[in-house]
């Protein structure tokens with residue numbers, strides 16, 4: 001797949017490279033900041049273990065083979081700073097396709113990198129014929145909610161506790177119906193909820 005580019009920022013979405021990205025992942029996911037990143041993504045505390053190079057290499061190798069997920073690394077000005085991926089199969093709690101992202105390099109946060117990466121993936125998915133894109137975030141993840149609202153997502157349904165992890169989540173979705181102002185009660189996509197202030 002060719003790299004995707006984002007408007008307004010030197011962000012490119014590129015294919016993972018196992019040796020480079022496994023070392024980066026270990027760096028991003030280690031220590032207090034790594035723990036916080038994993039917590040923000042909804043990894044339960046008792047599943048957080050020190051990241052190892054072997055594990056990360058195996059995980060990233062699997063990205064390259066997977067047919068149920070699109071995966072990109074986020075490059076900012078030539079440096080890999082995070083990852084963004086789209087699950088093509090629904091999970092128990094979230095329809096597909098569903099996008100997730102992580103700016104693992106904390107020094108790259110707050111610059112619009114996740115928003116720009118999301119915009120590039122939304123463009124790509126539209127080109128693939130996708131009419132509704134889903135996402136979810138912990139209700140406590142205000143940064144992620146802001147990014148999704150800014151990109152045009154709306155809450156889809158009420159917040160819920162996922163029985164799989166015991167955490168409190170909110171699903172989101174964006175679709176062509178939303179962009180035109182959806183007022184169809186039969187369409188489950190657009191349900192108003194409060195944007196974090």
Ligand SMILES: CC(C)(COP(=O)(O)OP(=O)(O)OC[C@H]1O[C@@H](n2cnc3c(N)ncnc32)[C@H](O)[C@@H]1OP(=O)(O)O)[C@@H](O)C(=O)NCCC(=O)NCCS
Pocket residue numbers: 036037038040041100101102103104108109110111112113114115116136137138141142143144146147150
């Ligand atoms: C959430 C995350 C992806 C944001 O990445 P980023 O590149 O810093 O995001 P952006 O700069 O594009 O936008 C961040 C938005 O959130 C806001 N924000 C950042 N930190 C925040 C916080 N702690 N509380 C509330 N809002 C916050 C920013 O002000 C910005 O909103 P604005 O554009 O309306 O001003 C990044 O912090 C991260 O990777 N966190 C860990 C993994 C994660 O949470 N992934 C998402 C799982 S659903």
